[in-house]
Amino acid sequence: MQEKGTISIHTENIFPIIKKFLYSDNEIFLRELVSNAVDATQKIKRLASLGQYNGELGKLQVEVALDAENKTITISDNGLGMTADEIKKYINQIAFSGATEFMEKFKEAKDANEIIGRFGLGFYSAFMVADVVEINTLSYQEGAEPARWTCDGSTEFEITEGSRTTRGTDIILHVNTESEEFLNKQRLQEILDKYAKFLPVPIKFGTNEQQEEDGQDEEGKPKYKTVETDNIINETNPIWTKSPNELKDEDYLNFYKELYPFSEDPLFWIHLNVDYPFNLTGVLYFPKLKNDYEFQRNKIKLFSRQVFITDEVKDIVPEFLMLLHGVIDSPDIPLNVSRSFLQADSNVKKINSYITKKVADKLAELFKADRKAYEDKWNDIGLFVKYGFISDDKFYEKAKDFVLLNNTAKETFTLNEYKEKVEATQTDKEGRLVYIYTNDPDKQDAFIQSANRKGYDVLLMNSPIDNHFVSHLEQKLDKTSLKRVDADVADKLINKEDAPEHILTEEQSTQVKTIFDSAINKPAFKVELESLSPDELPVTVTMDEFMRRMKEMAAMGGGMGFYGQMPDNYKVVVNANHKLITRILSEENTDTRAQLAKQAFDLALLSQGLLTGAELTEFVNRSVSLI
């Protein structure tokens, strides 16, 4: 058999273009060729099971061999092999028709993955790293003759008689000068570990040396000999391919350790297993969160039939679950197409909502089965749950039953439980519920105590996500608003009935206001007299809830630029019913009056950590002289 030919393709020489274009990602040649080899072994197994192949199957295996001296990498399999005609059909025609299409479209493509999958160039990725590629193959078919195909990266190919005596295929790459990095054992091992670690057929790459006991020496001590064993780089039955009832907790934990060797044990996991309307398996783990959770993203590995594809699972996994760890395997995800296509793909959308549903169901189950254990984990899972609650309506529908609120007394409530708890005391005169929260219990302690004295409960909202969580709760909960505890004096946080008149006459009120205005002497602080309980502080400084939230959003770049420009504006509430105010009024010495007013104001600032620098020093000096 000897045949020379020209691959029917209009374009003269596509390989230089492919090479140049795909350069950045060229390590995937090994993924493509090893997967082809694995496919070939799976196909022969299938033919055997269908009764279309009656020979010995043998031990199905793929081998990657490096010959650094001769600058070759060989990928061998004992799969179904190809006849010369099949090479012409599958390699020359089919792959090249993909290449022609590629030539027309390559301008639109953005990365190597996209091109390779879309245009069926799997095999041709070999030319990214090789000047000459050989196929040496023998088909399983009876009477088949071995065939060898050689191509030097031009459109010319040659088919001659092959040398294989057993069924299967060798792909021999004559590695080019620019790609000599791949003639390194470590480098190849690294690529195989990345892409082939869980392939379903054993992949051999060289050998390992091991010490084995070999009888005893004259003194009766054990003797050892060095034995060479195959270096099998993969685990052919990773846990996600098994059924959950075959697996113990230990198996899940061990697999987690294998994937993320330096991580703490996960909190819990979800085994995904669906075959209709799409095919997907996997295990997702809820990790123990570290503070640097920002850096923990991209920990989910995406596989297609056990071939590693990527750890960028954006769009497939809902954004709020990107902090999860684990693996997802689906032949139905279009792995090789562009981003925009992925977003529009209906399978991807279905997979996305399936994962959301599974995660929500798992959380609901944990919550129901053991509330205490769930609460103990809340510290770690609260962030996911709140994030999902905010960003995903479908998740919200389920999460509203298991999202938890904590108060400053360290009690925990579901949304319904909390409503029941505060309904009687925290409903305003218009029938709206007011939830009070703190984002900094230390700094806002005086306000919290005042609110508690009035019988109000204060929620703890001090995690990074709580800002958004608060606004979202307000949108979702019926007739409910949330107010930060320092948004107003306790008496005014919830508008109950019209405030009682205070004890001062109108003239006295004006006088008090003037005293405070001139003692404070800052345009950003607006003095107002309120009639509060005599037990409340004489002076309280607050910032309006609305204004504060707008400014916070502006600071986070939430498109509220205008509010960001506004100076901070505070309300100075003077408690007209407090003894100190009566005392100030009755004080005849104007200096002492001003001092007392300033002192009361500074105390209010102090309790919120707003008194600093020279003003703090002045306050301390004044206090000393007052003592």
Ligand SMILES: Nc1ncnc2c1ncn2[C@@H]1O[C@H](COP(=O)(O)OP(=O)(O)OP(=O)(O)O)[C@@H](O)[C@H]1O
């Ligand atoms: N090791 C092999 N043994 C037997 N047949 C092979 C082998 N490698 C490739 N082939 C044949 O060549 C064809 C083309 O391979 P190629 O990798 O270009 O595309 P593909 O595997 O069909 O698709 P893709 O790799 O893009 O998913 C294969 O479909 C298969 O029929």
